[in-house]
Amino acid sequence: MSVADPQQMAPTAPLQLSGKRTPAAFGRLLLSEMRLIVGRRRNQAGIGVLMVIPVIMTIALKASSDGGESGEGGPLFLAAAINNGYFVALAALGIEIGLFLPLAVSWLSGDSIAGEANLGTLRYLLTVPVGRTTLLAMKYLSLLIGAFIGVLAVALAGLVAGGIAFGFGPVTLLSGTQLAFAPALLRLLLAALYLTAGLGALAAIGLFVSTLTEQPLGATIATVALSTLMWILDTIPQLDWLHPWLLVDRWLAFADLLRDPVLLDTISRGLLVDLAYVAVFLAAAWARFTAKDVSG
Protein backbone atom coordinates (compact mmCIF):
# COMPACT_ATOMS: atom_id res chain seq x y z
CA MET A 1 0.00 0.00 0.00
CA SER A 2 1.54 3.29 -1.07
CA VAL A 3 1.89 6.03 1.51
CA ALA A 4 0.18 8.54 -0.76
CA ASP A 5 -3.04 6.55 -0.91
CA PRO A 6 -5.68 9.17 -0.05
CA GLN A 7 -7.85 6.59 1.69
CA GLN A 8 -5.09 5.96 4.15
CA MET A 9 -4.33 9.66 4.58
CA ALA A 10 -7.89 10.44 5.62
CA PRO A 11 -8.26 10.76 9.38
CA THR A 12 -9.69 7.66 10.94
CA ALA A 13 -12.69 8.07 13.17
CA PRO A 14 -11.52 7.69 16.74
CA LEU A 15 -12.79 4.52 18.30
CA GLN A 16 -14.21 5.40 21.66
CA LEU A 17 -13.23 2.83 24.22
CA SER A 18 -16.63 2.14 25.65
CA GLY A 19 -15.70 -1.50 26.10
CA LYS A 20 -15.67 -1.28 29.89
CA ARG A 21 -18.47 -3.17 31.52
CA THR A 22 -20.04 -1.52 34.54
CA PRO A 23 -20.76 -3.64 37.64
CA ALA A 24 -24.46 -3.19 36.90
CA ALA A 25 -24.02 -4.57 33.39
CA PHE A 26 -22.02 -7.49 34.79
CA GLY A 27 -24.80 -8.10 37.31
CA ARG A 28 -27.35 -8.14 34.52
CA LEU A 29 -25.35 -10.75 32.63
CA LEU A 30 -24.90 -12.87 35.76
CA LEU A 31 -28.61 -12.63 36.49
CA SER A 32 -29.46 -13.82 33.00
CA GLU A 33 -27.08 -16.75 33.49
CA MET A 34 -28.74 -17.66 36.79
CA ARG A 35 -32.15 -17.49 35.10
CA LEU A 36 -30.84 -19.83 32.44
CA ILE A 37 -29.51 -22.29 35.01
CA VAL A 38 -32.49 -22.19 37.33
CA GLY A 39 -35.03 -22.20 34.50
CA ARG A 40 -33.67 -25.39 33.02
CA ARG A 41 -35.87 -28.40 33.66
CA ARG A 42 -33.00 -30.80 34.05
CA ASN A 43 -31.43 -28.56 36.69
CA GLN A 44 -34.74 -28.34 38.51
CA ALA A 45 -34.93 -32.14 38.39
CA GLY A 46 -31.38 -32.27 39.75
CA ILE A 47 -32.31 -30.05 42.69
CA GLY A 48 -35.30 -32.33 43.23
CA VAL A 49 -33.03 -35.37 43.47
CA LEU A 50 -30.75 -33.56 45.92
CA MET A 51 -33.77 -32.76 48.10
CA VAL A 52 -35.31 -36.22 47.96
CA ILE A 53 -32.32 -37.87 49.62
CA PRO A 54 -32.75 -36.23 53.07
CA VAL A 55 -36.42 -37.16 52.89
CA ILE A 56 -35.56 -40.81 52.22
CA MET A 57 -33.04 -40.76 55.06
CA THR A 58 -35.67 -39.33 57.40
CA ILE A 59 -38.22 -41.97 56.44
CA ALA A 60 -35.70 -44.77 56.87
CA LEU A 61 -34.63 -43.48 60.28
CA LYS A 62 -38.21 -42.93 61.42
CA ALA A 63 -39.21 -46.43 60.34
CA SER A 64 -36.29 -48.07 62.12
CA SER A 65 -36.66 -46.02 65.31
CA ASP A 66 -40.40 -46.76 65.49
CA GLY A 67 -39.46 -50.42 65.28
CA GLY A 68 -37.47 -49.96 68.47
CA GLU A 69 -34.05 -50.10 66.95
CA SER A 70 -31.45 -47.83 68.46
CA GLY A 71 -30.45 -46.16 65.20
CA GLU A 72 -26.85 -46.37 66.30
CA GLY A 73 -24.15 -46.59 63.66
CA GLY A 74 -24.78 -45.56 60.08
CA PRO A 75 -23.75 -42.27 58.51
CA LEU A 76 -22.34 -39.30 60.34
CA PHE A 77 -24.92 -37.43 62.51
CA LEU A 78 -27.78 -39.67 61.48
CA ALA A 79 -28.27 -41.44 64.81
CA ALA A 80 -28.48 -38.08 66.60
CA ALA A 81 -31.37 -37.10 64.39
CA ILE A 82 -33.77 -39.31 66.33
CA ASN A 83 -33.75 -36.73 69.09
CA ASN A 84 -33.46 -33.66 66.90
CA GLY A 85 -34.49 -33.17 63.28
CA TYR A 86 -31.70 -30.62 62.88
CA PHE A 87 -29.19 -33.43 62.48
CA VAL A 88 -30.93 -34.78 59.38
CA ALA A 89 -29.66 -31.71 57.53
CA LEU A 90 -26.08 -32.38 58.60
CA ALA A 91 -26.36 -36.10 57.91
CA ALA A 92 -27.75 -35.38 54.44
CA LEU A 93 -24.87 -33.00 53.68
CA GLY A 94 -22.40 -35.66 54.84
CA ILE A 95 -23.97 -38.23 52.53
CA GLU A 96 -24.45 -36.06 49.48
CA ILE A 97 -21.02 -34.46 49.51
CA GLY A 98 -19.76 -37.96 48.67
CA LEU A 99 -21.39 -38.15 45.28
CA PHE A 100 -24.54 -36.21 44.56
CA LEU A 101 -23.31 -32.68 45.23
CA PRO A 102 -20.06 -33.19 43.26
CA LEU A 103 -22.17 -34.74 40.50
CA ALA A 104 -24.44 -31.70 40.41
CA VAL A 105 -21.51 -29.29 40.34
CA SER A 106 -19.75 -31.34 37.65
CA TRP A 107 -22.95 -31.28 35.66
CA LEU A 108 -23.22 -27.48 35.78
CA SER A 109 -19.55 -26.73 35.32
CA GLY A 110 -19.01 -29.24 32.51
CA ASP A 111 -21.89 -27.62 30.68
CA SER A 112 -20.84 -24.03 31.33
CA ILE A 113 -18.59 -23.39 28.33
CA ALA A 114 -18.84 -26.63 26.38
CA GLY A 115 -22.64 -26.48 26.41
CA GLU A 116 -22.66 -23.02 24.82
CA ALA A 117 -19.95 -24.06 22.37
CA ASN A 118 -21.96 -27.14 21.46
CA LEU A 119 -25.12 -25.12 20.82
CA GLY A 120 -23.21 -22.39 19.00
CA THR A 121 -24.53 -19.74 21.40
CA LEU A 122 -20.95 -19.14 22.52
CA ARG A 123 -20.09 -17.41 19.24
CA TYR A 124 -23.08 -15.11 19.58
CA LEU A 125 -22.12 -14.18 23.16
CA LEU A 126 -18.57 -13.44 22.05
CA THR A 127 -19.69 -11.24 19.17
CA VAL A 128 -22.16 -9.24 21.30
CA PRO A 129 -19.36 -8.75 22.50
CA VAL A 130 -18.70 -10.31 25.87
CA GLY A 131 -14.98 -10.38 26.59
CA ARG A 132 -13.65 -13.86 27.14
CA THR A 133 -12.30 -13.04 30.60
CA THR A 134 -15.61 -11.46 31.58
CA LEU A 135 -17.49 -14.46 30.30
CA LEU A 136 -15.29 -16.85 32.24
CA ALA A 137 -15.61 -14.80 35.45
CA MET A 138 -19.37 -14.66 35.05
CA LYS A 139 -19.61 -18.40 34.39
CA TYR A 140 -17.50 -19.20 37.45
CA LEU A 141 -19.53 -16.93 39.72
CA SER A 142 -22.71 -18.58 38.46
CA LEU A 143 -21.21 -21.97 39.32
CA LEU A 144 -20.40 -20.81 42.85
CA ILE A 145 -23.96 -19.59 43.27
CA GLY A 146 -25.27 -22.81 41.77
CA ALA A 147 -23.16 -24.90 44.16
CA PHE A 148 -24.43 -22.87 47.12
CA ILE A 149 -28.04 -23.31 45.98
CA GLY A 150 -27.46 -27.07 45.79
CA VAL A 151 -25.97 -27.27 49.29
CA LEU A 152 -28.72 -25.08 50.72
CA ALA A 153 -31.38 -27.21 49.06
CA VAL A 154 -30.01 -30.32 50.76
CA ALA A 155 -29.77 -28.58 54.15
CA LEU A 156 -33.27 -27.10 53.89
CA ALA A 157 -34.85 -30.36 52.77
CA GLY A 158 -33.08 -32.08 55.69
CA LEU A 159 -34.28 -29.45 58.18
CA VAL A 160 -37.87 -29.62 56.99
CA ALA A 161 -38.07 -33.41 56.77
CA GLY A 162 -36.18 -33.88 60.04
CA GLY A 163 -38.22 -31.21 61.82
CA ILE A 164 -41.48 -32.83 60.79
CA ALA A 165 -40.38 -36.32 61.76
CA PHE A 166 -38.40 -35.68 64.93
CA GLY A 167 -39.00 -32.05 65.94
CA PHE A 168 -36.37 -29.56 66.93
CA GLY A 169 -34.75 -28.89 70.25
CA PRO A 170 -31.54 -27.55 71.70
CA VAL A 171 -28.67 -29.01 69.73
CA THR A 172 -26.19 -31.20 71.56
CA LEU A 173 -22.83 -30.71 69.92
CA LEU A 174 -20.29 -33.42 69.29
CA SER A 175 -18.31 -32.11 72.25
CA GLY A 176 -21.33 -32.50 74.53
CA THR A 177 -22.31 -28.89 75.08
CA GLN A 178 -25.75 -27.67 74.16
CA LEU A 179 -26.52 -24.93 71.69
CA ALA A 180 -29.75 -22.99 71.19
CA PHE A 181 -31.49 -23.54 67.88
CA ALA A 182 -30.69 -20.15 66.31
CA PRO A 183 -26.91 -20.33 66.77
CA ALA A 184 -27.12 -23.95 65.63
CA LEU A 185 -28.66 -22.75 62.37
CA LEU A 186 -25.74 -20.37 61.98
CA ARG A 187 -23.35 -23.32 62.35
CA LEU A 188 -25.33 -25.14 59.66
CA LEU A 189 -24.97 -22.13 57.38
CA LEU A 190 -21.22 -22.07 58.00
CA ALA A 191 -21.06 -25.77 57.17
CA ALA A 192 -22.95 -25.06 53.95
CA LEU A 193 -20.49 -22.31 53.05
CA TYR A 194 -17.52 -24.55 53.79
CA LEU A 195 -18.89 -27.26 51.52
CA THR A 196 -19.64 -24.63 48.86
CA ALA A 197 -15.98 -23.62 48.94
CA GLY A 198 -14.93 -27.23 48.30
CA LEU A 199 -17.49 -27.59 45.52
CA GLY A 200 -16.33 -24.24 44.14
CA ALA A 201 -12.85 -25.72 43.73
CA LEU A 202 -14.37 -28.67 41.90
CA ALA A 203 -16.29 -26.17 39.74
CA ALA A 204 -12.98 -24.55 38.76
CA ILE A 205 -11.77 -27.95 37.54
CA GLY A 206 -15.04 -28.47 35.69
CA LEU A 207 -14.85 -25.04 34.10
CA PHE A 208 -11.35 -25.75 32.87
CA VAL A 209 -12.35 -29.12 31.42
CA SER A 210 -15.32 -27.39 29.82
CA THR A 211 -13.02 -25.08 27.86
CA LEU A 212 -11.24 -28.11 26.38
CA THR A 213 -14.15 -29.62 24.53
CA GLU A 214 -17.41 -28.91 22.78
CA GLN A 215 -19.03 -31.96 24.34
CA PRO A 216 -20.65 -30.91 27.63
CA LEU A 217 -21.37 -34.49 28.68
CA GLY A 218 -17.73 -35.41 28.21
CA ALA A 219 -16.64 -32.50 30.39
CA THR A 220 -19.15 -33.50 33.07
CA ILE A 221 -18.07 -37.13 33.08
CA ALA A 222 -14.40 -36.18 33.27
CA THR A 223 -15.08 -33.92 36.26
CA VAL A 224 -17.19 -36.49 38.09
CA ALA A 225 -14.57 -39.13 37.38
CA LEU A 226 -11.90 -36.89 38.83
CA SER A 227 -13.80 -36.16 42.04
CA THR A 228 -14.69 -39.83 42.45
CA LEU A 229 -11.11 -40.83 41.84
CA MET A 230 -10.04 -38.44 44.58
CA TRP A 231 -12.51 -40.00 47.01
CA ILE A 232 -11.15 -43.44 46.16
CA LEU A 233 -7.52 -42.38 46.53
CA ASP A 234 -8.47 -40.80 49.83
CA THR A 235 -9.51 -44.20 51.22
CA ILE A 236 -6.28 -45.96 50.31
CA PRO A 237 -4.02 -45.82 53.41
CA GLN A 238 -0.90 -46.61 51.40
CA LEU A 239 -1.36 -43.27 49.69
CA ASP A 240 -1.60 -41.22 52.87
CA TRP A 241 1.21 -38.95 51.69
CA LEU A 242 -1.12 -37.89 48.88
CA HIS A 243 -4.23 -37.35 51.00
CA PRO A 244 -3.52 -33.77 52.16
CA TRP A 245 -3.35 -32.71 48.52
CA LEU A 246 -6.64 -34.27 47.51
CA LEU A 247 -9.45 -31.79 47.13
CA VAL A 248 -11.98 -34.03 48.85
CA ASP A 249 -9.77 -35.01 51.80
CA ARG A 250 -11.07 -32.38 54.24
CA TRP A 251 -14.62 -31.97 52.95
CA LEU A 252 -16.09 -33.94 55.85
CA ALA A 253 -14.31 -31.60 58.27
CA PHE A 254 -17.46 -29.49 58.14
CA ALA A 255 -18.38 -31.60 61.18
CA ASP A 256 -15.73 -29.67 63.13
CA LEU A 257 -18.05 -26.67 62.99
CA LEU A 258 -20.35 -28.61 65.31
CA ARG A 259 -17.84 -28.71 68.14
CA ASP A 260 -17.38 -26.31 71.00
CA PRO A 261 -15.09 -24.53 70.58
CA VAL A 262 -15.11 -24.83 66.79
CA LEU A 263 -12.07 -26.70 65.49
CA LEU A 264 -10.64 -24.54 62.74
CA ASP A 265 -7.40 -26.39 62.11
CA THR A 266 -8.56 -28.86 59.47
CA ILE A 267 -11.13 -26.47 58.05
CA SER A 268 -8.67 -23.68 57.42
CA ARG A 269 -6.26 -26.09 55.76
CA GLY A 270 -9.13 -27.43 53.70
CA LEU A 271 -9.96 -23.90 52.58
CA LEU A 272 -6.34 -23.31 51.58
CA VAL A 273 -6.34 -26.44 49.45
CA ASP A 274 -9.64 -25.32 47.87
CA LEU A 275 -8.10 -21.96 47.11
CA ALA A 276 -5.03 -23.54 45.53
CA TYR A 277 -7.21 -25.67 43.24
CA VAL A 278 -9.30 -22.62 42.32
CA ALA A 279 -6.21 -20.57 41.47
CA VAL A 280 -4.58 -23.27 39.37
CA PHE A 281 -7.63 -24.33 37.40
CA LEU A 282 -9.09 -20.88 36.85
CA ALA A 283 -5.72 -19.75 35.51
CA ALA A 284 -5.62 -22.79 33.24
CA ALA A 285 -9.19 -22.17 32.08
CA TRP A 286 -8.36 -18.53 31.36
CA ALA A 287 -5.19 -19.38 29.44
CA ARG A 288 -7.03 -21.97 27.41
CA PHE A 289 -10.22 -20.02 26.75
CA THR A 290 -8.65 -16.70 25.78
CA ALA A 291 -6.46 -18.44 23.20
CA LYS A 292 -9.17 -20.72 21.90
CA ASP A 293 -10.53 -20.71 18.35
CA VAL A 294 -14.29 -20.77 18.66
CA SER A 295 -15.45 -22.52 15.55
CA GLY A 296 -18.42 -24.51 16.86
Next chain:
Amino acid sequence: MTLTEPSAPVTSLAAISTRGLTKRFGSHAAVDDVDLDVPRGAIYGFLGPNGSGKTTTIRMLLGLIHPSAGDITMLGGDMPAAAAAALQRVGALVEGPAFHLYLSGRANLQRLDAADALADPRTSRSRIDAALDRVGLLSAATKRYRAYSLGMRQRLAIAAALLMPRELLVLDEPTNGLDPQGTREVRSLISQLNRDGATVFVSSHLLSEVEQVCTHVGVMRAGSLVAQGPIGDVTSAFAPIAWARTTRPDLAATVLTGLGMDEVTAVSDGAHGLLGDLPADLVIASLVRADVPVTEFLVRRPSLEDEFIALTGAGFDVSG
Protein backbone atom coordinates in the same frame (compact mmCIF):
# COMPACT_ATOMS: atom_id res chain seq x y z
CA MET B 1 -36.61 2.19 15.79
CA THR B 2 -33.77 4.03 14.20
CA LEU B 3 -30.94 1.77 13.48
CA THR B 4 -28.10 4.18 13.53
CA GLU B 5 -27.23 7.31 15.34
CA PRO B 6 -27.38 10.50 13.16
CA SER B 7 -25.89 8.57 10.35
CA ALA B 8 -22.25 9.18 9.66
CA PRO B 9 -21.72 10.50 6.15
CA VAL B 10 -20.67 7.81 3.74
CA THR B 11 -16.96 8.31 3.44
CA SER B 12 -14.22 6.45 1.72
CA LEU B 13 -13.00 5.16 5.07
CA ALA B 14 -12.99 1.42 5.20
CA ALA B 15 -15.51 -0.31 7.41
CA ILE B 16 -13.42 -3.45 7.13
CA SER B 17 -9.95 -3.72 5.76
CA THR B 18 -7.66 -6.73 5.93
CA ARG B 19 -4.11 -7.19 4.73
CA GLY B 20 -2.62 -10.59 4.11
CA LEU B 21 -5.30 -12.26 6.21
CA THR B 22 -4.48 -15.95 6.46
CA LYS B 23 -5.78 -18.88 8.47
CA ARG B 24 -4.04 -22.20 8.32
CA PHE B 25 -5.39 -25.42 9.75
CA GLY B 26 -2.32 -27.59 9.81
CA SER B 27 -0.68 -27.18 6.42
CA HIS B 28 -3.94 -26.30 4.70
CA ALA B 29 -4.67 -22.59 4.25
CA ALA B 30 -8.43 -22.17 4.59
CA VAL B 31 -7.97 -18.44 4.00
CA ASP B 32 -4.90 -17.39 2.09
CA ASP B 33 -3.55 -13.84 1.95
CA VAL B 34 -6.87 -12.04 1.68
CA ASP B 35 -6.98 -8.23 1.33
CA LEU B 36 -10.55 -7.14 1.91
CA ASP B 37 -11.62 -3.55 1.38
CA VAL B 38 -15.16 -2.85 2.48
CA PRO B 39 -15.92 0.88 2.21
CA ARG B 40 -18.26 2.51 4.70
CA GLY B 41 -21.79 2.76 3.43
CA ALA B 42 -21.41 -0.18 1.07
CA ILE B 43 -23.43 -3.31 0.73
CA TYR B 44 -20.61 -5.71 0.16
CA GLY B 45 -21.48 -9.09 -1.28
CA PHE B 46 -18.93 -11.65 -0.12
CA LEU B 47 -19.35 -14.43 -2.60
CA GLY B 48 -17.95 -17.86 -3.12
CA PRO B 49 -18.95 -21.50 -3.11
CA ASN B 50 -19.33 -23.51 0.07
CA GLY B 51 -15.94 -24.21 1.58
CA SER B 52 -14.16 -21.30 -0.13
CA GLY B 53 -13.21 -19.70 3.19
CA LYS B 54 -15.98 -17.13 3.61
CA THR B 55 -17.06 -18.22 7.07
CA THR B 56 -13.49 -18.66 8.27
CA THR B 57 -12.80 -15.09 7.14
CA ILE B 58 -15.88 -13.83 8.95
CA ARG B 59 -14.89 -15.70 12.12
CA MET B 60 -11.54 -13.93 12.03
CA LEU B 61 -13.19 -10.54 11.44
CA LEU B 62 -15.32 -11.07 14.53
CA GLY B 63 -12.46 -12.26 16.71
CA LEU B 64 -13.81 -15.78 17.13
CA ILE B 65 -10.69 -17.38 15.72
CA HIS B 66 -7.18 -16.05 15.60
CA PRO B 67 -5.61 -15.35 12.21
CA SER B 68 -2.41 -17.26 11.41
CA ALA B 69 -1.14 -14.09 9.74
CA GLY B 70 -2.32 -10.71 8.56
CA ASP B 71 -4.01 -7.61 9.95
CA ILE B 72 -7.64 -6.63 10.37
CA THR B 73 -8.94 -3.10 10.78
CA MET B 74 -12.60 -2.75 11.59
CA LEU B 75 -14.42 0.59 11.90
CA GLY B 76 -11.07 2.27 12.30
CA GLY B 77 -9.80 0.04 15.10
CA ASP B 78 -7.13 -2.61 14.86
CA MET B 79 -8.33 -6.08 15.72
CA PRO B 80 -8.07 -7.83 18.02
CA ALA B 81 -6.79 -4.98 20.25
CA ALA B 82 -9.88 -2.85 19.68
CA ALA B 83 -12.22 -5.83 19.42
CA ALA B 84 -14.48 -4.87 22.33
CA ALA B 85 -15.01 -1.30 21.14
CA ALA B 86 -15.40 -2.26 17.49
CA LEU B 87 -17.69 -5.23 18.00
CA GLN B 88 -20.14 -3.12 19.98
CA ARG B 89 -20.87 -1.30 16.75
CA VAL B 90 -21.18 -4.51 14.75
CA GLY B 91 -24.21 -6.74 14.48
CA ALA B 92 -23.36 -10.25 13.38
CA LEU B 93 -24.93 -13.43 12.14
CA VAL B 94 -22.29 -16.14 12.01
CA GLU B 95 -22.68 -19.52 10.39
CA GLY B 96 -26.35 -19.97 10.95
CA PRO B 97 -28.56 -19.33 13.95
CA ALA B 98 -27.72 -20.77 17.39
CA PHE B 99 -30.01 -20.31 20.36
CA HIS B 100 -31.21 -22.11 23.47
CA LEU B 101 -33.82 -24.62 22.34
CA TYR B 102 -36.11 -24.47 25.34
CA LEU B 103 -36.27 -20.68 25.53
CA SER B 104 -38.71 -18.59 23.54
CA GLY B 105 -37.48 -16.35 20.75
CA ARG B 106 -37.92 -13.33 22.98
CA ALA B 107 -36.15 -14.93 25.96
CA ASN B 108 -33.23 -15.80 23.70
CA LEU B 109 -32.94 -12.18 22.63
CA GLN B 110 -33.23 -11.08 26.27
CA ARG B 111 -30.26 -13.28 27.01
CA LEU B 112 -28.16 -11.62 24.30
CA ASP B 113 -29.34 -8.16 25.28
CA ALA B 114 -28.35 -8.84 28.90
CA ALA B 115 -24.89 -9.77 27.64
CA ASP B 116 -24.45 -6.39 25.92
CA ALA B 117 -22.59 -4.03 28.21
CA LEU B 118 -24.01 -0.99 26.42
CA ALA B 119 -27.64 -2.09 26.22
CA ASP B 120 -29.97 -0.15 28.48
CA PRO B 121 -32.12 -2.64 30.42
CA ARG B 122 -34.95 -0.10 30.58
CA THR B 123 -35.36 -0.12 26.81
CA SER B 124 -34.63 -3.83 26.45
CA ARG B 125 -38.23 -4.89 25.94
CA SER B 126 -39.03 -2.29 23.32
CA ARG B 127 -35.79 -2.86 21.42
CA ILE B 128 -36.32 -6.62 21.42
CA ASP B 129 -39.87 -6.29 20.18
CA ALA B 130 -38.82 -3.80 17.50
CA ALA B 131 -36.13 -6.21 16.28
CA LEU B 132 -38.59 -9.12 16.27
CA ASP B 133 -41.10 -6.99 14.42
CA ARG B 134 -38.52 -6.00 11.86
CA VAL B 135 -37.96 -9.64 10.87
CA GLY B 136 -41.64 -10.55 11.13
CA LEU B 137 -41.32 -12.73 14.22
CA LEU B 138 -43.27 -10.69 16.76
CA SER B 139 -46.28 -13.01 16.64
CA ALA B 140 -44.01 -16.00 17.36
CA ALA B 141 -42.06 -14.22 20.11
CA THR B 142 -43.30 -16.45 22.93
CA LYS B 143 -42.93 -19.70 21.02
CA ARG B 144 -40.04 -21.91 22.03
CA TYR B 145 -37.05 -21.80 19.72
CA ARG B 146 -37.30 -25.59 19.44
CA ALA B 147 -40.58 -25.15 17.58
CA TYR B 148 -39.20 -22.58 15.11
CA SER B 149 -38.75 -23.54 11.48
CA LEU B 150 -35.34 -23.07 9.88
CA GLY B 151 -36.54 -19.84 8.29
CA MET B 152 -37.79 -18.51 11.63
CA ARG B 153 -34.50 -19.43 13.29
CA GLN B 154 -32.64 -17.53 10.60
CA ARG B 155 -34.88 -14.51 11.14
CA LEU B 156 -34.29 -14.65 14.89
CA ALA B 157 -30.54 -14.57 14.28
CA ILE B 158 -30.98 -11.48 12.10
CA ALA B 159 -33.14 -9.90 14.82
CA ALA B 160 -30.32 -10.56 17.30
CA ALA B 161 -28.01 -8.49 15.12
CA LEU B 162 -30.51 -5.63 15.18
CA LEU B 163 -30.98 -5.28 18.95
CA MET B 164 -28.75 -2.22 19.07
CA PRO B 165 -27.97 0.51 16.54
CA ARG B 166 -25.18 -0.84 14.36
CA GLU B 167 -22.69 0.80 12.05
CA LEU B 168 -21.74 -2.47 10.45
CA LEU B 169 -23.72 -5.65 9.94
CA VAL B 170 -21.87 -8.85 9.17
CA LEU B 171 -24.37 -11.36 7.85
CA ASP B 172 -23.11 -14.82 7.01
CA GLU B 173 -25.49 -16.51 4.56
CA PRO B 174 -28.55 -14.68 5.91
CA THR B 175 -30.87 -16.22 3.34
CA ASN B 176 -30.00 -19.82 4.19
CA GLY B 177 -33.14 -21.84 4.70
CA LEU B 178 -35.46 -19.04 3.64
CA ASP B 179 -38.06 -19.48 0.94
CA PRO B 180 -38.03 -17.11 -2.07
CA GLN B 181 -40.39 -14.73 -0.29
CA GLY B 182 -38.20 -14.71 2.82
CA THR B 183 -35.13 -14.17 0.66
CA ARG B 184 -36.76 -11.13 -0.92
CA GLU B 185 -37.62 -9.79 2.54
CA VAL B 186 -34.05 -10.17 3.73
CA ARG B 187 -32.83 -8.38 0.61
CA SER B 188 -35.16 -5.48 1.21
CA LEU B 189 -34.17 -5.43 4.91
CA ILE B 190 -30.53 -5.20 3.88
CA SER B 191 -31.26 -2.24 1.57
CA GLN B 192 -33.29 -0.58 4.29
CA LEU B 193 -30.56 -0.99 6.92
CA ASN B 194 -28.06 0.37 4.45
CA ARG B 195 -30.24 3.40 3.72
CA ASP B 196 -30.35 4.00 7.47
CA GLY B 197 -26.59 4.32 7.36
CA ALA B 198 -25.23 0.87 8.15
CA THR B 199 -22.52 -0.79 6.14
CA VAL B 200 -23.60 -4.33 5.30
CA PHE B 201 -21.17 -7.17 4.70
CA VAL B 202 -23.19 -10.11 3.46
CA SER B 203 -21.85 -13.49 2.44
CA SER B 204 -23.59 -15.89 0.13
CA HIS B 205 -22.83 -18.85 -2.04
CA LEU B 206 -25.68 -17.81 -4.30
CA LEU B 207 -24.80 -14.78 -6.36
CA SER B 208 -28.33 -14.20 -7.56
CA GLU B 209 -29.55 -13.74 -3.99
CA VAL B 210 -27.46 -10.69 -3.28
CA GLU B 211 -26.39 -9.38 -6.69
CA GLN B 212 -29.36 -7.04 -6.94
CA VAL B 213 -28.64 -5.17 -3.71
CA CYS B 214 -24.84 -5.12 -3.61
CA THR B 215 -22.79 -2.05 -4.32
CA HIS B 216 -19.54 -3.98 -3.99
CA VAL B 217 -18.54 -7.60 -4.37
CA GLY B 218 -15.65 -9.77 -3.37
CA VAL B 219 -15.34 -13.27 -4.76
CA MET B 220 -13.60 -16.06 -2.84
CA ARG B 221 -12.29 -19.21 -4.37
CA ALA B 222 -10.42 -21.92 -2.49
CA GLY B 223 -9.34 -19.50 0.23
CA SER B 224 -8.26 -16.64 -2.03
CA LEU B 225 -10.00 -13.43 -2.94
CA VAL B 226 -10.11 -13.64 -6.75
CA ALA B 227 -12.04 -10.43 -7.51
CA GLN B 228 -13.12 -7.39 -5.54
CA GLY B 229 -14.49 -3.91 -6.13
CA PRO B 230 -17.58 -1.86 -6.91
CA ILE B 231 -19.96 -4.15 -8.73
CA GLY B 232 -19.79 -2.01 -11.92
CA ASP B 233 -15.99 -2.10 -11.95
CA VAL B 234 -15.90 -5.82 -11.41
CA THR B 235 -18.24 -6.45 -14.33
CA SER B 236 -16.49 -3.96 -16.63
CA ALA B 237 -13.18 -5.55 -15.77
CA PHE B 238 -14.41 -8.76 -17.30
CA ALA B 239 -12.53 -9.13 -20.56
CA PRO B 240 -14.80 -8.68 -23.57
CA ILE B 241 -14.96 -11.60 -25.94
CA ALA B 242 -14.96 -11.27 -29.75
CA TRP B 243 -16.91 -13.99 -31.47
CA ALA B 244 -17.18 -14.66 -35.20
CA ARG B 245 -19.56 -17.10 -36.85
CA THR B 246 -18.04 -18.68 -39.91
CA THR B 247 -17.84 -21.89 -41.92
CA ARG B 248 -14.04 -21.80 -41.58
CA PRO B 249 -13.38 -21.79 -37.85
CA ASP B 250 -9.73 -22.83 -38.11
CA LEU B 251 -8.82 -20.05 -40.51
CA ALA B 252 -10.67 -17.53 -38.35
CA ALA B 253 -8.79 -18.78 -35.31
CA THR B 254 -5.48 -18.33 -37.08
CA VAL B 255 -6.37 -14.74 -37.94
CA LEU B 256 -7.47 -13.95 -34.38
CA THR B 257 -4.27 -15.43 -33.00
CA GLY B 258 -2.31 -13.46 -35.58
CA LEU B 259 -3.85 -10.29 -34.20
CA GLY B 260 -2.40 -11.14 -30.80
CA MET B 261 -5.67 -12.16 -29.13
CA ASP B 262 -5.57 -14.50 -26.16
CA GLU B 263 -7.55 -17.63 -25.43
CA VAL B 264 -8.49 -18.07 -29.06
CA THR B 265 -10.70 -21.12 -29.55
CA ALA B 266 -12.15 -22.61 -32.71
CA VAL B 267 -15.58 -24.19 -32.32
CA SER B 268 -17.82 -25.97 -34.82
CA ASP B 269 -19.55 -22.85 -36.13
CA GLY B 270 -16.94 -20.16 -35.52
CA ALA B 271 -14.11 -18.91 -33.35
CA HIS B 272 -13.76 -16.65 -30.33
CA GLY B 273 -11.06 -15.04 -28.22
CA LEU B 274 -10.44 -12.26 -25.74
CA LEU B 275 -10.66 -8.96 -27.56
CA GLY B 276 -8.18 -7.17 -25.38
CA ASP B 277 -7.40 -3.60 -26.51
CA LEU B 278 -8.06 -4.30 -30.18
CA PRO B 279 -10.72 -2.20 -31.89
CA ALA B 280 -13.52 -4.50 -33.08
CA ASP B 281 -13.56 -3.01 -36.59
CA LEU B 282 -9.91 -3.95 -37.08
CA VAL B 283 -10.73 -7.56 -36.21
CA ILE B 284 -13.59 -7.65 -38.68
CA ALA B 285 -11.45 -6.07 -41.43
CA SER B 286 -8.65 -8.57 -40.81
CA LEU B 287 -11.03 -11.51 -40.98
CA VAL B 288 -12.48 -10.26 -44.23
CA ARG B 289 -9.03 -9.56 -45.73
CA ALA B 290 -8.06 -13.15 -44.95
CA ASP B 291 -11.13 -14.35 -46.84
CA VAL B 292 -12.85 -15.72 -43.80
CA PRO B 293 -16.55 -15.90 -44.64
CA VAL B 294 -17.96 -14.11 -41.59
CA THR B 295 -21.72 -14.34 -41.22
CA GLU B 296 -21.97 -12.82 -37.76
CA PHE B 297 -19.62 -10.89 -35.46
CA LEU B 298 -20.22 -10.15 -31.79
CA VAL B 299 -18.40 -8.50 -28.91
CA ARG B 300 -19.91 -9.27 -25.54
CA ARG B 301 -19.01 -9.06 -21.88
CA PRO B 302 -19.72 -12.07 -19.69
CA SER B 303 -22.42 -11.49 -17.09
CA LEU B 304 -21.49 -11.47 -13.42
CA GLU B 305 -23.13 -14.84 -13.18
CA ASP B 306 -20.93 -16.30 -15.97
CA GLU B 307 -17.86 -14.81 -14.43
CA PHE B 308 -18.82 -15.92 -10.95
CA ILE B 309 -19.06 -19.48 -12.17
CA ALA B 310 -15.78 -19.09 -14.08
CA LEU B 311 -14.06 -17.58 -11.05
CA THR B 312 -15.31 -20.04 -8.53
CA GLY B 313 -15.42 -23.18 -10.62
CA ALA B 314 -18.54 -25.31 -10.72
CA GLY B 315 -21.13 -24.16 -8.23
CA PHE B 316 -21.29 -27.38 -6.29
CA ASP B 317 -17.59 -27.93 -6.05
CA VAL B 318 -16.56 -27.87 -2.44
CA SER B 319 -12.95 -26.87 -2.44
CA GLY B 320 -11.11 -27.52 0.78
